[in-house]
Amino acid sequence: MIPRPWSYNLLKLKLPSAIEHYRPRFFHSHQVIMSQPNGTPSMDLNAARLNLFKSVQLDVITPTQAADNEASRKRISRTFTSDTLTVPTPEMQAYAIQASIGDDVYDDSTTKALEASIARLTGKEAAIFMPSGTMSNQIGLRTHLKQPPYSVLCDHRAHIYKYEAGGTAFHSGAQVIPVIPRNRHHLTLDDVKDHVILGTDFHYAPTDVIELENTLNGTIIPQSDIIEISTFAHSKGIAMHLDGARIWHVAAETGLPIDELCAPFDSVSLCFSKGLGAPVGSILVGTSAFIAQARRFRKLFGGGMRQIGPLAASAAYAVTNHIKLLPGVHALTRRLEKGLEEIGCEITSRAETCMVFFDATPVGVSLDEIISRAEALPNPIQLLGSRLVVHIQTSQEAVEDLLTVIRTLAEEKRAAGFVKLEKKEEDGVYVYKDVYVRKGRNL
Structure with a gap:
């Protein structure tokens, strides 16, 4: 006689009445996913799978995605926040x-x-x-x-x-x-x-x-x-x-x-x-x-x-x-730097490659004013702070439009009576000035 597994003998033991009462519940979930004797899934399993498959129908591409992408490219051409964009x-x-x-x-x-x-x-x-x-x-x-x-x-x-x-x-x-x-x-x-x-x-x-x-x-x-x-x-x-x-x-x-x-x-x-x-x-x-x-x-x-x-x-x-486009990026950055200087802004870090840092307070204009005015244009310009980043997808038009915004603000301040203060140099004393000021902080 072949000995039966110990688990079989264990199951023959009489369970306490409380456990016996709940026994169907213990094994209910297992029974739901059991197959029929012929190997086909039970109706309960088929229904569960159908509900699962319906729940994972994902469509993340919008009907206007192509147009949205083109709009994004245009927006990026007028964004000076970072070249990561x-x-x-x-x-x-x-x-x-x-x-x-x-x-x-x-x-x-x-x-x-x-x-x-x-x-x-x-x-x-x-x-x-x-x-x-x-x-x-x-x-x-x-x-x-x-x-x-x-x-x-x-x-x-x-x-x-x-x-x-x-x-x-x-x-x-x-x-x-x-x-x-x-x-x-x-x-x-x-x-x-x-x-x-x-x-x-x-x-x-x-x-x-x-x-x-x-x-x-x-x-x-x-x-x-x-x-x-x-x-x-x-x-x-x-x-x-x-x-x-x-x-x-x-x-x-x-x-x-x-x-x-x-x-x-x-x-x-x-x-x-x-x-x-x-x-x-x-x-x-x-x-x-x-x-x-x-x-x-x-x-x-x-x-x-x-x-x-x-x-x-x-x-x-x-x-x-x-990479072959980068010399053109550098030239456009220097054009931006030159325009800022012509307006009267201070260049706090010179344009050697793709970035220029500036301070417009010498012409009475705050960073927040520039950001707000640039964002309010019919074709908005985006910048995060005093760092202006030019990249391979920046447009010449965006550079000129940004300079126009700052120039107009400076002219408005001058018309309102703003007078540029003379800057006093402190010989032999170097106090580091953080050239990167972000939105929400005054330059």
Whole structure:
């Protein structure tokens, strides 16, 4: 006689009356999804599935989507908020749809081709695609930082310090040392030597990484200064990381090859969406060993992605076709700067690439007045603050219209009796003025 399973014998035991009473309820949900003896689903299951399928009928494309997209393109051409607002062109979208459909966590041919191409372009051994510039920077830093305590030295305006939600402290447990450059433009070797933490004094967190950003607020760090800082850093065993989100602008303005711009750094983060018009994505480059470890951190940070071939293809299209447009962007930015100066505005940070920072209070006009008047135009202009960003989809008409708004406001103030105050210089005293003032704060 074959012994029956213990569970069968257990079920033969008499259950207490209370449990016996509720027994049908215990097994009800199981019975609903049981199949009929012939293997077909029960009527209850068919009904449940039908309700489920009805509930997931999603239509996120509106009937007017094509017209809405065209309106968005026109709006972006009159927006000076950021170059992250650039959008894919129809040509980019047509190219992207031809991409591979592999899995980037394992193997996607289009993404691998992009990574190999950018590695060659930057003169590095390997690269890894990232969903954002913030993740690319943060994983770059985390990969360099081995054993705390440690610190990261950077410009006080750096994205990793001001605009990445405290990520360097949160993800890497690193102290950030923000430095104000004495020349009011960019960090030099003297600035670094004044603030770098060396030695074995256990009161301090040694500097393990020096991070530079090029461009920074649209300005270019001279390559000679970068090389000096890098030579010093490497002599002290300190890694160099570049936030090169807009390094394309540096290359377009100076004519220097991208691999030469990246050579002094152990790792570089480059962005495809800022100014180049790709929908999303950045890339981190470095040695093969560095990128292998960064790939592990990307998984840990939740940045591993699946079928991203179309994103990688969009990035490749942007680099190939849109870098050549950047000199025109720089010329249009300088036109905007010249117009602001002619009106009487103060230029608080000069137009070296795609940004100009200004202060209209010398002509009696507040930032909020400019924003309100620009938004009230029949064809509105959008700006967020004192930083004006020109990009590959900014129209010449938008630049002239914005200058007209500011000029008209200045003339109204002058007609109302505004008199410009003479500015007194304080010799030998440098009080940093934040050139980036946003809506809601007076300049």
